[in-house]
Amino acid sequence: MPLYKTINPNSKTCVKIWKIEESYEVLFQSVNLRPECLKRVLGMKSELHQRGFLSVRKLLAEFGYSDFDLFYDAxxxxxxxxxxxxxxxxxxxFxxxxxxxxxxxxxxEKQRNKITVIAHKFIGYENQYLSENDADYIKKLTVxxxxxxxxxxxxxxxxxxxxxxxxxxxxxDNETETVAWIEYENKKFRYHIQFLEFEGFTCAYAIP
Incomplete structure (x- = not known):
């Protein structure tokens, strides 16, 4: 069963992770899509992206939803x-x-060395505690x-x-929780963060 993991951070929140092992054809035949989503998935050039898109619809079903329950804002x-x-x-x-x-x-995100190439684009305050000599530098950047x-x-x-x-x-080390802040237009917003690592991937989720 490709439902890889279910996590309940609190009584109001549920996380589900899918390991994409099915072919595009199997995934495509197992979900019902709105016309605009059908057009979107058929127009994707990468089968990897197609399978990712369809696997999300499989996860929706695990929650009791379908593609018809989902919409996007502006x-x-x-x-x-x-x-x-x-x-x-x-x-x-995944x-x-x-x-x-x-x-x-x-x-x-997949843990990859290439993240060091773009680190300067997203690392600011974190430079105060990061070290490129750290054995877990790639993992920490990915988190x-x-x-x-x-x-x-x-x-x-x-x-x-x-x-x-x-x-x-x-x-x-060995902790899987932290705190993160958004400082935007002179206001501060605090969020609780939980993360996990599996099979060379990192997953993080933010909740108030």
Whole structure:
């Protein structure tokens, strides 16, 4: 069963992660799509992206929803018709969905050395505690990226800067929780962060 993991951070929130093992054809035949989503998935040039898109619909079904319950606002943020909050992610052969009564955000990323090339674009405050000589430098960068991506999805505000507006408090070894802040237009917003690592991937999700 490709439902890889289910996590309940609190009584109002559930995270589900899917390991994408099915072929595009199997996934495509197992979901019903709205016409606009059907057009979108058929127009994707990458089968990897197609499978990621369809696996998210499989996760929706695990929550009791379908593609017809999902819509996007002008900023591209997903919403559910019943009013619950949702955030979506997929990376290579994993996808994730978080559903909650509160505003939330989630991201999954593969741990890759190439993240060092773009680190200067999203690392600001975190330079105070990061070291390139750290054996876990790649993993720590990936956690920070995932956290900031999750915050970006949660906040859904144009021009929010990963580097300038998002701050991630350092995490001690073997811990899987931290705190992150968004400082935007002279206001501060505090979020609780939980993250996990599996099969060379990192997943982080933000909740108030």
């Amino acid at each position: 900023c591209g943020k997903p919403h559910l018709k019943d009013g619950k909050q949702i955030s979506i992610t997929h990376s290579f052969n 996808s994730g969905v978080i559903v909650s009564d509160d505003s939330i955000g989630i991201d999954i 920070i990226w995932c956290v900031k991506e999750a915050l970006y999805k949660l906040f859904a505000t144009p021009h929010l800067s990963f580097k300038k507006h998002c701050l991630v408090i350092p995490v001690s």
